[in-house]
Amino acid sequence: MSKKLLEVKNVHTSFFSHLGEIQAVRGSSFTLNEGDVLGIVGESGSGKSVTAMSIMGLIENPGKIKEGQILFDGQDLAKKGQAELSDIRGNEISMIFQDPMTSLNPVYTIENQMTEVLRRHNKGMTKKQAVARAIEMLSLVGIPKPAERIKSYPHEFSGGMRQRVMIATALSCGPRLLIADEPTTALDVTIQAQILDLMNDLKERVNASIILITHDLGVIAEVCDHIVVMYGGTIMEKGTVDEIFYNPQNPYTVGLHQSVPKLTASGEKSRLVPIEGSPPDLMHPPKGCPFSPRCPHAMKVCLEKPVPTVQLSETHSSACWLFHEDAPKVGNYRKGGEILE
Numbered sequence: 150m151s152k153k154l155l156e157v158k159n160v161h162t163s164f165f166s167h168l169g170e171i172q173a174v175r176g177s178s179f180t181l182n183e184g185d186v187l188g189i190v191g192e193s194g195s196g197k198s199v200t201a202m203s204i205m206g207l208i209e210n211p212g213k214i215k216e217g218q219i220l221f222d223g224q225d226l227a228k229k230g231q232a233e234l235s236d237i238r239g240n241e242i243s244m245i246f247q248d249p250m251t252s253l254n255p256v257y258t259i260e261n262q263m264t265e266v267l268r269r270h271n272k273g274m275t276k277k278q279a280v281a282r283a284i285e286m287l288s289l290v291g292i293p294k295p296a297e298r299i300k301s302y303p304h305e306f307s308g309g310m311r312q313r314v315m316i317a318t319a320l321s322c323g324p325r326l327l328i329a330d331e332p333t334t335a336l337d338v339t340i341q342a343q344i345l346d347l348m349n350d351l352k353e354r355v356n357a358s359i360i361l362i363t364h365d366l367g368v369i370a371e372v373c374d375h376i377v378v379m380y381g382g383t384i385m386e387k388g389t390v391d392e393i394f395y396n397p398q399n400p401y402t403v404g405l406h407q408s409v410p411k412l413t414a415s416g417e418k419s420r421l422v423p424i425e426g427s428p429p430d431l432m433h434p435p436k437g438c439p440f441s442p443r444c445p446h447a448m449k450v451c452l453e454k455p456v457p458t459v460q461l462s463e464t465h466s467s468a469c470w471l472f473h474e475d476a477p478k479v480g481n482y483r484k485g486g487e488i489l490e
């Protein structure tokens with residue numbers, strides 16, 4: 150059996166303002182095995198980035214991990230101080246963001262920036278060794294003529310190439326976990342596909358586990374082994390890629406699938422069915438299931454009681470009353486906006 154690298158257990162992360170508490174992540178639990186790629190998918194505001202920032206130890210005041218454990222190789226990151234976390238970041242866990250321009254400094258060359266990161270994390274590494282390693286990493290991520298291109302400034306690269314540079318930088322210290330938060334969202338469709346191909350390729354060649362965050366279910370099928378579906382700060386469903394794509398059980402996951410364009414046999418795009426309504430207010434989340442105001446199957450119990458997570462197979466679970474043995478069995482689905490008894 151694969152070894153567990155990361156275990157997120159019942160994590161609650163909130164932001165506190167004078168208006169109240171924004172409950173951004175509410176009881177998140179999932180596991181990432183060594184060598185696996187885990188996708189976290191959900192609409193904007195569902196808590197994907199806050200989950201990633203919680204793992205990285207980057208939640209800052211007025212934010213706080215209120216509860217839960219983040220076990221990385223058995224050590225609880227939620228209990229570590231900033232000095233230890235900063236040591237882990239870069240050495241053991243690296244992150245790449247949606248827009249590489251925000252992470253790259255426009256006034257320094259790629260060589261400056263990559264060697265600075267490398268030497269900060271590898272005490273005793275000479276400048277020459279750092280440059281050689283940086284060129285090797287640029288070549289690994291498909292930058293042509295890396296020994297020449299390393300002298301360039303960020304603006305001399307296209308968006309896709311800049312994202313490759315970021316991936317090379319993030320991987321240069323040999324992290325055991327790479328978190329990629331929407332790495333392709335800012336790119337056009339063809340370049341997106343190339344970056345995803347690269348991630349797929351790297352997964353085989355680099356000894357790192359990957360968390361890939363996206364709001365687009367369409368992009369992760371080929372790259373991920375397991376998928377976590379988030380909504381309103383809650384994990385609605387998790388399972389293997391096959392379970393989430395071919396046997397989705399949670400009404401929110403089904404809605405997400407229907408809102409992704411698919412090509413039909415004739416090559417045309419199928420009609421999109423957007424999920425009606427808007428995501429919950431995380432300062433005043435619904436008492437019961439977060440999806441209940443929008444769910445076509447909502448029952449009375451969904452509005453009143455916190456949603457139970459039901460295990461459907463060893464790897465597959467759904468947070469939904471529909472699967473619970475105590476749930477009313479028939480006839481009480483939402484009809485015309487009203488919840489029937």
Ligand SMILES: Nc1ncnc2c1ncn2[C@@H]1O[C@H](COP(=O)(O)OP(=O)(O)OP(=O)(O)O)[C@@H](O)[C@H]1O
Pocket residue numbers: 164171173191192193194195196197198199200212364431
């Ligand atoms: N620093 C912060 N201060 C206050 N609220 C925050 C902060 N960061 C995130 N939030 C809130 O936490 C919730 C979850 O945000 P998060 O960024 O995790 O969403 P997301 O799923 O990554 O969305 P997107 O797809 O738009 O990136 C949102 O309601 C957001 O407004």
Ligand code: SF4
Pocket residue numbers: 399400401438439440441442444445446447448451456468469470471
């Ligand atoms: S718990 Fe109820 S409201 Fe929530 S997804 Fe399931 S059926 Fe829909």
Ligand SMILES: [Mg+2]
Pocket residue numbers: 197198199330
């Ligand atoms: Mg985000």
